[in-house]
Amino acid sequence: MALQSSTALARRPQSFTQNWSAYAFLTPALIILFLSLLLPAAATVVMSLTDISFLRPTNFVWFDNYIKLVSDSRFRQAVGNTAYYTVGVTLPTMALGLLAAVALNGKLRGRIVFRTIFYLPVLTSLIAAAVVWMYVYEPYSGPINGTLTQLGLPPQPWLQSPNLAMTSLIVMAIWRDFGTAMIIYLAGLQDIPKDIYEAARLDGAKTKDIFFRITVPMLSNVTFYLMIILIVQTFQVFGAIYVMTNGGPLGSTETIVFQMYQTAFGYTEFGYAAAMSTVLFLAILLFSIIGTKIMRRGES
Amino acid sequence: MSDIAQVAAPAAPTVSFQQRWWPLAERAIGYGLLIFAALATITPFLWMVSTSFKTDAETFQFPPNFIPNSLVWQNYIDAIAGPDTGRQLINSLVFALGSTVSNMLFCALAGYALARMQFKGKNLIFALVVGLLMVPAQSQIVPVFLIVQRIPFAGGNDWLGNGGTGLLNTYWGMILPTAATPFGIFMMRQFFSRIPIEYEESARLDGAKTFTIFWRILLPLARPAMAVLGVLSFQSAWNDFIWPLILTSQREMATLQIGLQLLQSGPDARWNVVMAMATLITLPVIIVFLFAQRYVIDGAVTSGVKG
Missing domain, CATH: 1.20.5 (Single alpha-helices involved in coiled-coils or other helix-helix interfaces)
Structure with a gap:
């Protein structure tokens, strides 16, 4: 029996037999990706050209939604807020992640404990983190203002002031994300050949020079990968804002996805929300391309 | 001199x-x-x-105490005894475990096909998976919601997907869009590519079928990568807030994350009970992580980045 099937296998063109089982292996995953990502992405573009809503029959309005977006001052504020948040989170997160990774890469005593502590915020659910930080930022009984008062400094309305609220959200996001950056950089550091460092040390290079002349350039691919992940993720910030500020005060923490959520599920204007989503996707693409360009220039 | x-x-x-x-x-x-x-x-x-662990009065004290005066375990009892907490725990577990199991199975199957099989359209499908890594998933919630609502024959829908509520407010609707991810497929493909081909060839010479080779030989070898994928999938579903929030309008279908948000924003929210609930929700993920730490830290990124 075994002999029979192996001769059959040998006679048949092998790629043909494998062909069909490969599709069977792929089908479940591809159906899910189609329903959860591909079709929605296409549907978003189509919907953005309509006035689809629960309120009336759907009509094609072509680019009306986009024209409306350009003159929508609330949306423009959301774009500005989102860009500020993205830059404010991404750069410090990468810098802190890199420093932590370099510090904990060697044979330092207690490195596992430090790594675990730095990674804990990544494991925390967004809602748990948001709820805890709301209390940390609490103007009257929170620990930050408590400490400030004991040091004789004025307490601040962290989430209640239009000038401070977005920055407070950024600080929380850096706290939650830099563990991810650290882990990814740690993996990148393992790929740098050890003899480069030994050669540099023998030549009398200083720690600072080794960091900037060897470590940072050798990690540029990892930095690029990380930057893309962080941009895609921070551009879509929603949960923390929904829980902590609800877009306020005075719209100072309204981001694109937050407005999209409100437009779709608050006012059931799905077409207009889809136009926002399309703009968001293009913005992420643009940021990624600009990021790539800057990286390339830095390398040469 | x-x-x-x-x-x-x-x-x-x-x-x-x-x-x-x-x-x-x-x-x-x-x-x-x-x-x-x-x-x-x-x-x-x-x-x-x-x-x-603080008393109600202590949570409003200024300046605040960093170490509570006494340990008030009652806060934990109050958090657990909430009317919907049991139901929310079940919902969270079904969602997280369903998403984890389906991710491990479907991503491993697809990753193996992309790593080891020859078939028409292979490069195209792999390029598609990599391209979908870039699609901002959270900004797709509106169409995903509409698609889940319009699944034909579900929840009173006709064959065109009209008329009913589709998979809204169901476990299937919750799990389906998270049941496989481009990242998971990519990670498993990278892992399977690195397993020496000899393992399969000797089995194939013995006449084993493709699925048997996959199930009996390759899957056991992929245990570290499967552990990583499992932990990451569990964590992402357990911690997910936005998707269950949008999908569920019925109180019985809310997850623990939604429950925590409702508890915090409720009219008689007490910080100590809210924090007890937050602690309870955070613990399972941290415990899972501490057990699988080796695998996760070493494996997650090595399979993801090094390629």
Whole structure:
């Protein structure tokens, strides 16, 4: 029996037999990706050209939604807020992640404990983190203002002031994300050949020079990968804002996805929300391309 | 001769002084910064746990206590005894476990096909998976919601997907869009590509079928990557907030994350009970992580980045 099937296998063109089982292996995953990502992405573009809503029959309005977006001052504020948040989170997160990774890469005593502590915020659910930080930022009984008062400094309305609220959200996001950056950089550091460092040390290079002349350039691919992940993720910030500020005060923490959520599920204007989503996707693409360009220039 | 002695004599101790003390000072500064960063990172957790044991009055005290005066376990009992907590726990578990199991199975199957099989359209499908890594998933919630609502024959829908509620407010609707991810497929493909081909070839010579080879030989070899995928899938579903929030309008279908948000925003929210609930929700993921830490930290990124 075994002999029979192996001769059959040998006679048949092998790629043909494998062909069909490969599709069977792929089908479940591809159906899910189609329903959860591909079709929605296409549907978003189509919907953005309509006035689809629960309120009336759907009509094609072509680019009306986009024209409306350009003159929508609330949306423009959301774009500005989102860009500020993205830059404010991404750069410090990468810098802190890199420093932590370099510090904990060697044979330092207690490195596992430090790594675990730095990674804990990544494991925390967004809602748990948001709820805890709301209390940390609490103007009257929170620990930050408590400490400030004991040091004789004025307490601040962290989430209640239009000038401070977005920055407070950024600080929380850096706290939650830099563990991810650290882990990814740690993996990148393992790929740098050890003899480069030994050669540099023998030549009398200083720690600072080794960091900037060897470590940072050798990690540029990892930095690029990380930057893309962080941009895609921070551009879509929603949960923390929904829980902590609800877009306020005075719209100072309204981001694109937050407005999209409100437009779709608050006012059931799905077409207009889809136009926002399309703009968001293009913005992420643009940021990624600009990021790539800057990286390339830095390398040469 | 005396010139050399004069120059060398003062120089020698300076060099050895620097050699001896500078690395130590550097190390001390490094440790200091690390300890400071670790304290800053862990403070919100300590604050969460500390508050969860405080009395009501103590949570409003100014300036606040960092160490509670007494341990009020009642807060945890109040958090668990909420009318919907049991139901929310079941919903969270079904969602997280369903998403985890389906991710492990479907991503492993697809990853194996992309790593090891020859078929028409392979490069195209792989390019598609990589391209979908870039699609901002959260900004797709509106169409995903509409698609889940319009699944034909589900929830009173006709064959065109009209008329009913589709998979809204169901476990199937919750799990389906998270049941496989481009990242999971990509990660499993990278892992399977690195397993030596000899394992399969000897099995194939014995006449084993493709699925048997996959199930009996390759899947057991992929245990570390499967552990990583499992932990990450569990974590992402357990912690997910937006998708269950949008999908479920019925109270019985809410997850623990939604429950925590409702508890916090409710009219008679008590910080100590909210923090007890937050502690309870955070613990399972941290425990799972501590057990699988080796796999996750070493494996997650090695399979993801190194390629």
